[in-house]
Amino acid sequence: MVEKLEKLLAVKDISKSYVGVQALDRVSLSINRGEIHCLVGENGSGKSTLIKIISGVVKPDEGEIIINGKRFQSLHAIDSISEGIQVIYQDLSLFPNLSIAENISLNQMIERKKRFISWKEIKNIAEREFSNISKELDLDEKVENISIANKQLVAICRALTQDAQLIIMDEPTTAITKREIDCLFSVILDLKKRGISTLFVSHKLSEVLQISNKVTVIRDGKLVGVYNTEGLDHNTLSFYMSGKKIVDSVLDYREKEGQKEPLLEVKNLSKKGNFQDINFKVCSGEIVGITGILGSGRTEIALSLFGLNRPDSGEIYIDGKLAKIKSPQDAIELGLSYLPEDRLNQGLFIKQSIGNNIVVTILQRLLNRFKLFDNSKKYEAAKEWIEELNVITPSLETAAQALSGGNQQRVVIAKWLATDPKVFILNGPTVGIDVASKSNIHNIIKGLANKGMGVIIISDEIPEIIWNCNRIIVIREGRIVKKLNTNEVTEDKLLDILARKSN
Amino acid sequence: MLGKYSKYSKTLTLFIIMISVFMVISIFLPGKFLTIRNFQSMSSQIPEFGLLSIAVMLAMLTGGIDLSIVATANLSGIVAALILTKFTFSQIGGYEELFTIILAITSALIISLICGFLNGILVAYVGVPAILATLGTMGLFSGIAIIITKGYGIVGFSEKFLLIGSGTIFLIPVPMIIFILCALAAVIILNKTTFGFSVYMLGSNPIAARFSGISNESILIKTYMMSGLFAGLASIIMISRVNSIRPGYGSVYLLQAILVCVLGGVDPSGGAGSIFGLIMGIITLQVLQSGFNILSFSPFSKKVIWGLILILVMIINFYSAKLSQKSIKRLKTN
Numbered sequence: 001m002v003e004k005l006e007k008l009l010a011v012k013d014i015s016k017s018y019v020g021v022q023a024l025d026r027v028s029l030s031i032n033r034g035e036i037h038c039l040v041g042e043n044g045s046g047k048s049t050l051i052k053i054i055s056g057v058v059k060p061d062e063g064e065i066i067i068n069g070k071r072f073q074s075l076h077a078i079d080s081i082s083e084g085i086q087v088i089y090q091d092l093s094l095f096p097n098l099s100i101a102e103n104i105s106l107n108q109m110i111e112r113k114k115r116f117i118s119w120k121e122i123k124n125i126a127e128r129e130f131s132n133i134s135k136e137l138d139l140d141e142k143v144e145n146i147s148i149a150n151k152q153l154v155a156i157c158r159a160l161t162q163d164a165q166l167i168i169m170d171e172p173t174t175a176i177t178k179r180e181i182d183c184l185f186s187v188i189l190d191l192k193k194r195g196i197s198t199l200f201v202s203h204k205l206s207e208v209l210q211i212s213n214k215v216t217v218i219r220d221g222k223l224v225g226v227y228n229t230e231g232l233d234h235n236t237l238s239f240y241m242s243g244k245k246i247v248d249s250v251l252d253y254r255e256k257e258g259q260k261e262p263l264l265e266v267k268n269l270s271k272k273g274n275f276q277d278i279n280f281k282v283c284s285g286e287i288v289g290i291t292g293i294l295g296s297g298r299t300e301i302a303l304s305l306f307g308l309n310r311p312d313s314g315e316i317y318i319d320g321k322l323a324k325i326k327s328p329q330d331a332i333e334l335g336l337s338y339l340p341e342d343r344l345n346q347g348l349f350i351k352q353s354i355g356n357n358i359v360v361t362i363l364q365r366l367l368n369r370f371k372l373f374d375n376s377k378k379y380e381a382a383k384e385w386i387e388e389l390n391v392i393t394p395s396l397e398t399a400a401q402a403l404s405g406g407n408q409q410r411v412v413i414a415k416w417l418a419t420d421p422k423v424f425i426l427n428g429p430t431v432g433i434d435v436a437s438k439s440n441i442h443n444i445i446k447g448l449a450n451k452g453m454g455v456i457i458i459s460d461e462i463p464e465i466i467w468n469c470n471r472i473i474v475i476r477e478g479r480i481v482k483k484l485n486t487n488e489v490t491e492d493k494l495l496d497i498l499a500r501k502s503n
Numbered sequence: 504m505l506g507k508y509s510k511y512s513k514t515l516t517l518f519i520i521m522i523s524v525f526m527v528i529s530i531f532l533p534g535k536f537l538t539i540r541n542f543q544s545m546s547s548q549i550p551e552f553g554l555l556s557i558a559v560m561l562a563m564l565t566g567g568i569d570l571s572i573v574a575t576a577n578l579s580g581i582v583a584a585l586i587l588t589k590f591t592f593s594q595i596g597g598y599e600e601l602f603t604i605i606l607a608i609t610s611a612l613i614i615s616l617i618c619g620f621l622n623g624i625l626v627a628y629v630g631v632p633a634i635l636a637t638l639g640t641m642g643l644f645s646g647i648a649i650i651i652t653k654g655y656g657i658v659g660f661s662e663k664f665l666l667i668g669s670g671t672i673f674l675i676p677v678p679m680i681i682f683i684l685c686a687l688a689a690v691i692i693l694n695k696t697t698f699g700f701s702v703y704m705l706g707s708n709p710i711a712a713r714f715s716g717i718s719n720e721s722i723l724i725k726t727y728m729m730s731g732l733f734a735g736l737a738s739i740i741m742i743s744r745v746n747s748i749r750p751g752y753g754s755v756y757l758l759q760a761i762l763v764c765v766l767g768g769v770d771p772s773g774g775a776g777s778i779f780g781l782i783m784g785i786i787t788l789q790v791l792q793s794g795f796n797i798l799s800f801s802p803f804s805k806k807v808i809w810g811l812i813l814i815l816v817m818i819i820n821f822y823s824a825k826l827s828q829k830s831i832k833r834l835k836t837n
Contacts, residue, residue, distance in 0.1 A: 308713070328716040338714065346714045349707045351774055360704050360715045363697040372695040415715065 007069075008033045008166055008197055009054065009085070014063035016049055023049045024060070027223045029216050031166060034195045036188060038202060038212035038229075040241055042434040043405055046221040047201055051168055054199075055087045056080035068165075084165030088172065092155045096144035101126035103143050104157045111162070129157040132194075133187055148294070149180035156187060160196075167191065168199040173207055177293045178495055185211050205237050219243055242435040261320035263454035264336075264423045266305070269314030274300040275478040278314070282423055282454040287445065289469030289486075290458045291498065297478035298458050299341060302425050306338040307331045318422070332361065335422035339412055339429060341458075347412040348400050355382040355396035357411050362418045385414035389444060406437025413444065423454040430464060442468050462491050462498075474498060513768050517783045520766075524787050528794040535797045543676070545789050547669075547744065550682035551753070553785050554737035556760040556767075557689050558730040560781055563764055564693075565726050566706045566773025567626055567633030572734040573757045574644035575618040580738035580748040581648050583611035584657040587664060604664050612735045618644055619731020623724030648750040656749030660742070668744030678740045685736060690778045692729075702726055706773030755806070762813045763788050765820070 010030040016023045024046045031037045041047045052058035054065070056077040065072045067083040094103050104126040109117060126139050133153055143151060152172055159167050173181050188198050188211060202208055208215060209229060217224040217240045224240050262281035269278040275297040282288050292298045303309035305316060307325040316323045318334050325331050331338070340346035349357050359366060359378050366381065368374040382396050389410045393403060400408060409429065416424060426445065430438040445468060449455050459465055465472055466486060474482040474497050482497050528536050535541070555572050562569035586607040590599070618640065625636035670677040693699035701722045705712040713719055742748040767784025769776030791812075795805050 306714075327718065328713060329718060332716045340714050345708070346710050349704055349711050349774075351707045352704065356700070356704065360700075360712075360717070363700055367697070372691070373697075373700065 006032055008035075008067070010066045011050075011054060012064050012066070014050070014053060014060045014065075016046075016053065016058065016060045022221050024053075024218075025221045026063070027218060027221070029054075029226075031197050031199060033165075034192050034197055035214060036192055036198045036200060036212050038200045038208045038215045039218070040201075040203065040205070040208055040215055040237065041218040042203065042241055043432050045218050045241075047218065048170070049221075050218070051087060051170060051199075051201065054080065054168065055085060081162060084163050085168065086159035086162060086164040086166070087168040088152070088155045088159060088170065090170050090172075090174065092151050094143050094151055094155060094158075097142060099140050099142055100130075100137060100146070100154055101139040103154050104129055104139075104161060107158060108161045125161055126157070129160050132160070133157060133190075147176075147180070149176040149183065152176070152184060153187065156191075164196060166197045166199060168201065170201045171203070172200070173202065173204060174294070178498055181207065203241075205234050205241075208237065209234065217241055238435065262317075263319060264305075264456075265317040265320075266301075267315045267317070269301070269304060269311050269316065271300065271304060271309065271311045273478075274304075274309065274311075275475070278480060280473055280480070280483070282456060284452045284454055285449050286471065287449045287455040287457060287469045289465035289472045290456060290475060291460060291462070291465050291472060291494070292475035293460055293498065296475045298460075298475050299427060300478075301475070302338060302427050302456070302458055305331065305425060306336060332419055332421075335420075337416035337419055337421035337424045339409075339416060339424070339426040341428040341431065343405070343409060343412060343431070348408055350401035351399055353397045354386070354391070354393055354400055354403070354411055355379065357400050358382045358385050358414045358418060361415050381418060385418055388417075389414050390440070404434075404437075406433045406441070409433055409437070409441060410444075413441070417448075421453065423456070424448060425456040425458070427458040429457060429459070430461070438464075462494050466491055466494065514777075514780060514783075517766075517768055517780055517787075521783045521787045521790075525790050528790055532794060532797050536794060541793055541797075545793050546676055546679050548792070549785060549789050550676075550678035551737050551741050551744070552756045552759055552763070553682050553782070554685060554733045554740070555756050556763040556781055556785060557686065557778070558733035558737070559760045560764045560767075560769050560776060560778075561689075561702070561726050561730045561733070562633060562637075563769050563771055564702050564706045564773060564776055565633075565723060566709065567723075567727075568637065568761070568771070569619075569622060569727065569730045569734075570634065570637040570757065571618065571622060571641040571644055572730065572737075572760065573753050574641040574648070575615050575731050575734040576738035576741060577648045577748070577750055577752060578618065578644045579611035579614040579735040580742045580752070581651055581657065581750065582614050583607040583739060584660070584742055584748045585651070586610055587660045588657055600661055600663055604661070607664070608739055611739055612732060615731040615735025615738070616728050617731075618734070619728035620724065622731065623727035626727060627720040627723035645750060652750055654750060656747050656752075658747040660746055665743055665746055668740055668742075668746075678744065681736065681740060685733065686778055686782065689733075693778065698722065698725060703774055706770075707775070755802070758806070758809050758813070759788060762809055762816070765813060765816050771817075 008031050010028075012028045013026040014024050014028070015026055027046065027050060029039070029050065039047055039050065049058060053060050053075075056075040056079055059074060065075050067080070067085065070083070072079060095106070098106070101122050105122040108125055109122065123139065130137070130139065133156065137146070137150060143154060146154075156167065172184060176184065188200070191198060200208070200212060209232060212229045215227045215229055215232060215237070217227070217237070219241065227240075262283045264282040266278055266280050270276050278301055280288065290298050290301070300309055304311045305325065307327045307330050310326070316325060318336070323334050325334065325336075328338075344350060349360070355378060359381055362381065366374055366377045368377075379396065385391075386393065386396065391403070391407050391410045391414065393407065400411060403411065429445065430441055433441065442464070445455060445457065457465065457468055466489070470486055472484045472486060472489065472494070473480055474484070474494075476498075555576065558572045559569055584607075587603060590603045622637055622640055625631045625640070626633050629636070631639075667677055667681075672680060693702065701712070701717045704715070705717060705719055705722050709719055741753060763784040764776070764781065765771060766787060767776065767781035769781065792805075795808070800808075
């Protein structure tokens with residue numbers, strides 16, 4: 001038997017370019033046995049390309065890959081798996097209609113190339129793996145009925161059935177609670193004890209600092225450096241990641257004298273299975289943060305305000321008047337705007353030009369006296385917003401899909417600002433956007449509030465909420481559990497409130 | 504930059520294809536293709552299936568399709584024919600005759616609008632995929648047409664009505680004038696109205712359209728009604744040109760209309776396509792068609808060729824879309 005080497009995986013000077021774009025430029029990464037290694041970088045920095053190369057899905061143009069001391073000329077996905085490398089993607093790639101046991105055992109059953117299936121064996125494999133993770137879950141339960149955190153555990157178990165040496169987790173903490181994150185981390189630490197390495201890909205720096213032994217930072221396809229986690233702090237890491245020092249300013253909100261009516265008031269809004277007894281107000285110049293984990297009802301509330309999710313009971317008042325909002329058209333008419341969380345599917349028409357994307361909400365204003373489109377009006381309107389929000393684009397005719405995430409989001413913001421809203425609801429305004437664009441978008445939002453707009457930011461990024469909002473509403477399981485003024489909380493305190501289970 | 508470039512390059516490709524087909528046919532069929540008679544016969548066929556192609560295109564722009572256009576045309580044609588033949592005229596050329604003709608045309612158009620409305624309801628509110636909804640209504644409409652006529656044709660309309668299909672104004676066939684006017688109307692509707700703009704946006708991303716305050720349901724219903732209306736207009740020209748109607752007439756037009764749309768650069772998944780491209784597609788197909796006629800290909804072998812061309816064009820589109828995706832990646836520094 002060959003003695004197990006200390007070094008599990010080493011990739012050296014990997015380069016990869018896609019039709020002219022250098023996605024990776026001589027990047028190296030090495031992972032030791034039993035190490036928890038974090039790969040950090042902004043969106044588009046090349047993280048996913050690197051993972052794909054390690055898992056054999058994408059071939060590098062140059063560089064070498066050494067796994068378990070073996071040098072691979074060209075690594076195929078199957079080689080990577082047989083060397084014990086398992087990737088758990090964000091979508092987890094589970095079969096929702098199958099049971100936990102079936103999901104765990106499926107790969108192994110396929111690998112054995114048997115024609116018939118032994119149900120007993122499926123159960124056995126699953127039990128064996130799951131006992132290690134120690135969880136009281138019914139293995140016969142269908143995967144679609146369990147929580148995302150448990151789904152992750154199932155995916156980890158499945159990886160373990162294939163003798164995983166290295167488990168790569170791609171942004172595993174986006175959709176789970178603080179408590180579940182702690183549970184996931186204890187599993188990762190457990191794996192470490194068994195000598196299994198983890199490559200943890202994330203952009204949440206606090207988690208990175210909490211869990212990892214080593215951090216590899218890449219930026220724009222280039223290696224920034226490899227650091228021991230000890231001796232790193234949030235600001236340094238953020239600086240390594242973006243290459244810029246970002247200074248965020250806090251929202252300066254002062255209650256105005258003599259302001260009678262709030263712009264938006266929600267009273268006892270309820271919808272079965274979504275949310276219960278939601279009450280809040282938004283005044284002119286305020287930025288109200290609504291936070292809660294994925295599935296807490298935060299998005300459903302916003303959709304109800306925008307006429308896309310009819311509530312069972314409760315009232316919505318705009319400018320003190322009872323508003324009947326049955327469709328987005330009604331909402332827009334009343335001065336509401338909604339920036340959806342899924343930019344690519346809900347916010348943008350990616351194949352259409354930037355100009356068309358911006359004017360889609362204000363078509364009526366672009367007509368001439370014959371009720372026909374006035375192209376010069378369209379051009380003027382789009383151009384005005386492009387300049388106002390500094391969207392970087394070669395022309396107004398460019399398709400929206402050719403822009404970077406930050407510019408795309410500015411286009412969606414422009415589309416709504418063009419309607420001149422009274423209340424602007426932004427759901428996850430900076431998801432998947434690099435740090436520099438992020439702070440630019442935050443400044444745009446703060447500017448809007450300063451001009452008197454009422455703003456609601458829905459986000460699960462605690463710093464985003466704390467830095468931008470003057471009031472915070474915490475939602476859990478469809479109910480408001482806490483209302484706070486920003487000046488009375490810290491990040492840690494807010495995280496605690498989020499994580500606490502309802503009694 | 505990219506958007507513009509790809510738009511122009513697509514139109515240019517279409518133009519080159521159209522011209523080369525034209526030249527090849529002219530060279531290989533000397534003295535037969537480039538004749539006045541041939542051009543007259545071509546221009547008499549273009550309006551009918553040109554209008555039907557616009558009907559398909561409208562549905563396709565929203566990301567759907569309308570397979571019931573020929574059935575709609577049949578049904579409305581039969582209604583018009585029944586009205587035209589039911590009334591006998593005491594004095595030919597009197598007001599009664601004119602009134603009957605107007606009544607027949609209006610009824611046909613109303614029927615076609617109702618057919619389109621039904622399609623629209625199914626697609627917009629019931630949520631049936633357009634291809635299934637219109638396949639169903641295709642069966643329904645042609646079934647009704649057969650029941651009304653018991654399967655027989657209706658023949659012989661008044662002289663005045665026949666002028667629509669075979670008259671000329673300043674040497675231009677009347678159907679051609681109708682087609683040009685309709686095509687112009689379609690251009691204005693698609694490019695210059697909020698409705699047209701919404702059709703393109705809805706076609707590129709129905710979810711984003713809903714989130715942007717576009718009423719998808721109303722746009723879809725209006726689109727399918729327009730699609731029906733164009734089929735109804737085609738039916739008037741059709742029955743007037745051949746002076747008869749029988750159920751099932753013109754069923755070859757369905758495949759051809761879809762072919763022309765795809766050939767003319769309409770994106771079957773919605774959101775892109777222009778009348779200008781469509782017309783180049785129509786001319787290309789018509790030139791080929793007339794070439795095949797001169798070579799006296801059987802209708803069956805023509806069908807095979809149409810099918811092959813449709814598949815070929817879609818394969819070419821698939822690969823060119825892939826190429827342009829790559830060029831977008833190049834623009835994005837990712």
